[in-house]
Amino acid sequence: MTTKEATYNYVIRLGDNALILGHRLSELCSRGPILEEDLALTNIALDMIGRAQALLKYAAELEGKANTEDDIAYRRAEINYHNYLITEQPNGDFANVIARQLFISVYEYLFFSELENSKDETLSAIAKKAIKEVKYHKQHAIDWTLRLGDGTAESHKRLQKALNDLWMYTGELFEMDNIDTYLLHQHIAVDAMALKTKWQSEIDRILTEATLSVPEDTYMQTGSKKGIHTENLGHILSEMQYLQRAYPDAKW
Amino acid sequence: MVTSHLNTKDVYDLIAEIPDPEIPVITIKDLGILRNVRLENDTYTVTITPTYTACPAMKMIEDQIKEILFAKGIDKINVELTYEPAWTTDWLSEDAKAKLKKYGIAPPNHSACNKLFSAEETVLCPRCNSRHTELISRFGSTACKALYKCNNCKEIFDFFKCH
Numbered sequence: 001m002t003t004k005e006a007t008y009n010y011v012i013r014l015g016d017n018a019l020i021l022g023h024r025l026s027e028l029c030s031r032g033p034i035l036e037e038d039l040a041l042t043n044i045a046l047d048m049i050g051r052a053q054a055l056l057k058y059a060a061e062l063e064g065k066a067n068t069e070d071d072i073a074y075r076r077a078e079i080n081y082h083n084y085l086i087t088e089q090p091n092g093d094f095a096n097v098i099a100r101q102l103f104i105s106v107y108e109y110l111f112f113s114e115l116e117n118s119k120d121e122t123l124s125a126i127a128k129k130a131i132k133e134v135k136y137h138k139q140h141a142i143d144w145t146l147r148l149g150d151g152t153a154e155s156h157k158r159l160q161k162a163l164n165d166l167w168m169y170t171g172e173l174f175e176m177d178n179i180d181t182y183l184l185h186q187h188i189a190v191d192a193m194a195l196k197t198k199w200q201s202e203i204d205r206i207l208t209e210a211t212l213s214v215p216e217d218t219y220m221q222t223g224s225k226k227g228i229h230t231e232n233l234g235h236i237l238s239e240m241q242y243l244q245r246a247y248p249d250a251k252w
Numbered sequence: 253m254v255t256s257h258l259n260t261k262d263v264y265d266l267i268a269e270i271p272d273p274e275i276p277v278i279t280i281k282d283l284g285i286l287r288n289v290r291l292e293n294d295t296y297t298v299t300i301t302p303t304y305t306a307c308p309a310m311k312m313i314e315d316q317i318k319e320i321l322f323a324k325g326i327d328k329i330n331v332e333l334t335y336e337p338a339w340t341t342d343w344l345s346e347d348a349k350a351k352l353k354k355y356g357i358a359p360p361n362h363s364a365c366n367k368l369f370s371a372e373e374t375v376l377c378p379r380c381n382s383r384h385t386e387l388i389s390r391f392g393s394t395a396c397k398a399l400y401k402c403n404n405c406k407e408i409f410d411f412f413k414c415h
Contacts (some may be wrong), residue, residue: 003380036388036389036399037389038389039389039391039392039393039399040389040391043391043392043395044391046304046306046308046395047304047305047306047395048306049306050302050304050305050306050307051306053305053306054305054335067292084362097392121336124336125334125335125338126305126335128335128336128337128338129305129335129338129339132338133304133305136390136391136413138392139390140390150299
């Protein structure tokens with residue numbers, strides 16, 4: 001494994017997280033509980049798609065096969081996607097969307113704060129850009145967590161259920177495989193495992209303030225780094241890739 | 253085509269006045285989107301930076317840059333996108349902020365961006381200058397704006413987010 005190959009894989013993972021979560025959030029366009037929230041969720045989706053574009057474009061450069069970011073986004077099979085399982089989970093109700101956003105944005109704020117220091121200049125530049133946007137995503141998720149958790153009996157119940165349901169997908173965020181470790185030694189990748197304590201204490205603090213309980217530790221789902229997904233990714237891809245599969249090279 | 257009579261400063265000045273597609277009262281130079289112009293082997297490379305990673309205006313700005321330069325007889329143009337240094341509202345000049353305010357968008361406060369959302373406490377209504385304003389949503393009609401309302405004049409307005 002060369003540094004270039006490892007970086008390609010690393011960038012694909014980061015790009016896929018943004019791409020798939022961006023797609024999920026874009027499904028909420030016109031489905032928001034109120035107009036302002038509809039705009040907020042689609043704004044976050046747009047930030048994710050922008051980040052995916054920047055990362056997958058860089059992946060295409062590293063790959064060196066004259067592919068574009070669109071080829072990478074639309075022409076791979078399921079097993080070649082490496083987004084975290086939590087990003088592909090269905091939106092469910094609004095509480096579920098907020099729980100997913102909370103877990104991910106608190107993580108991403110810590111992650112991109114570290115990636116800013118990457119020795120890889122492109123990754124560092126993208127991280128510095130992303131962190132400014134994640135700051136808003138995180139505050140949005142925290143606001144709603146407090147409001148729903150410390151809201152009505154129904155909103156509290158729904159958010160607690162969502163947090164409990166998604167908890168098993170949070171373990172993956174801190175996994176390190178040989179690609180991560182290899183790039184960590186070269187000061188390119190982030191030590192994700194080292195973010196766990198900070199993430200956990202921040203989540204504990206937010207949930208306690210929102211009068212919610214921190215979910216109990218359970219068996220943690222895993223697989224994305226090997227291309228093993230929940231059934232949800234296949235459904236996403238069948239919709240997301242439809243146009244490029246039906247009409248290859250279609251442009252407008 | 254004759255291109256040699258224009259230096260990079262001329263080219264910069266030609267495209268500096270392109271208005272932002274979303275907020276036409278300020279230019280891409282005012283906003284800090286236009287970073288620099290350089291000339292290498294007959295090719296002018298224009299570097300621009302997006303306000304937000306997914307800013308949908310970038311393609312349009314690129315097309316406008318090319319259109320203006322084509323009209324001046326320059327056909328070797330390369331528009332480059334950079335993320336570093338990351339765009340910040342601190343690049344907005346006082347003049348640009350005054351234009352924003354006149355247009356009805358509350359401009360961001362300088363040097364407040366590092367502290368998480370501290371800027372929100374001092375958003376002034378662009379219409380009546382009241383401090384009694386309230387956040388409606390952190391996400392507005394475009395990626396760079398948040399939505400506020402004024403409790404004094406009761407108008408709803410956009411706030412150019414501190415970034």
